[in-house]
Amino acid sequence: MPAIxxxxxxxAEAERLCLARGMRLTELRxxxxxxxxxxxxxxxxxxxxxVLRDEGRAGAPPTxxxxxxxxxxxxxxxxxxxxxxxxxxxxxxxxxxxxxxxxRGCGRVGELHSGLVEATIxxxxxxxxxxxxxxxxxxxxxxxxCTAAVPA
Amino acid sequence: MPAIxxxxxxxAEAERLCLARGMRLTELRxxxxxxxxxxxxxxxxxxxxxVLRDEGRAGAPPTxxxxxxxxxxxxxxxxxxxxxxxxxxxxxxxxxxxxxxxxRGCGRVGELHSGLVEATIxxxxxxxxxxxxxxxxxxxxxxxxCTAAVPA
DNA sequence: TAACGAATGTTACACTATAACGTCCGCTCC
DNA sequence: GGAGCGGACGTTATAGTGTAACATTCGTTA
Numbered sequence: 001m002p003a004i005x006x007x008x009x010x011x012a013e014a015e016r017l018c019l020a021r022g023m024r025l026t027e028l029r030x031x032x033x034x035x036x037x038x039x040x041x042x043x044x045x046x047x048x049x050x051v052l053r054d055e056g057r058a059g060a061p062p063t064x065x066x067x068x069x070x071x072x073x074x075x076x077x078x079x080x081x082x083x084x085x086x087x088x089x090x091x092x093x094x095x096x097x098x099x100x101x102x103x104r105g106c107g108r109v110g111e112l113h114s115g116l117v118e119a120t121i122x123x124x125x126x127x128x129x130x131x132x133x134x135x136x137x138x139x140x141x142x143x144x145x146c147t148a149a150v151p152a
Numbered sequence: 153m154p155a156i157x158x159x160x161x162x163x164a165e166a167e168r169l170c171l172a173r174g175m176r177l178t179e180l181r182x183x184x185x186x187x188x189x190x191x192x193x194x195x196x197x198x199x200x201x202x203v204l205r206d207e208g209r210a211g212a213p214p215t216x217x218x219x220x221x222x223x224x225x226x227x228x229x230x231x232x233x234x235x236x237x238x239x240x241x242x243x244x245x246x247x248x249x250x251x252x253x254x255x256r257g258c259g260r261v262g263e264l265h266s267g268l269v270e271a272t273i274x275x276x277x278x279x280x281x282x283x284x285x286x287x288x289x290x291x292x293x294x295x296x297x298c299t300a301a302v303p304a
Numbered sequence: 305t306a307a308c309g310a311a312t313g314t315t316a317c318a319c320t321a322t323a324a325c326g327t328c329c330g331c332t333c334c
Numbered sequence: 335g336g337a338g339c340g341g342a343c344g345t346t347a348t349a350g351t352g353t354a355a356c357a358t359t360c361g362t363t364a
Contacts, residue, residue, distance in 0.1 A: 044350085044351080045350095045351070045352080046350070046351075061351080061352065061353080062352090062353075062354090065351095065352065065353075084350080084351060084352095
């Protein structure tokens, strides 16, 4: 899923945004964010907890979930409901609902970020009188590399 | 979410489809389907289990999950990943990915079923070389009734 | 330095889902 | 008719995900 470029330095971007918003990117939150950003695939809360424990840090599930809640609120990460896993956001500066392409082959996830998809959903929902607040699109399939690797 | 009509008789439709496909809609599967179809809101697996137990039926989680797996495979129900809950499908004859409008006010869920949304997602994904297999759209917001009940 | 609130530590538990194995039942094929 | 087979279900145990509730620490401010 390399089609979409990541920010040069996700951590620096996260620090910049938190500073601008007056939010505290503490040591724990920063470390959880780094673990997610460093993972090539979506990572689960308990896998993050394992990493923290390997580093000698004390920790129980709430330790991780509180950090995840903060990062989600700040839009620095997304939660993939279909996988119960978390992924860094490549463009956290603009708040947005998530649109994800999940590859069945390699497990990597790309973010679609299509204004057209978003607008179409809003319009179709509005036609039914439904007011959209947040939207979540998760698409399962095969990425270009995996399609090339296993030709039909 | 009454904008989308339900089939006249979901159970009859389910029986018809299973018969046509040579699949067995057993007593247990039928009952689980009825419970889901009768629920005005998405219902969780353990809530279904509670109903079965209230009816005096023996049961453990696998009892319900196996029935759910069957109904999902047949496209008779959908799973809402963001809620960990299940909902009947209003048009099970055509296989399709789910597009759901989830109301924060009343908890009811409508199915969008927009070919345009689906096609847009497929097109945008294809532009990145990604081949779509199944897609899942879950939209959180407020339905017409709840918007009217609590004016801005 | 006292006081306050935010962040974290800690224990316990709720909720969701599946693995593994046994039993029963209906069907087919000799 | 019975041996064998496969699908559905029963049962026990456990894995995986997430939160409630309360104690403690820490930084900031007054």
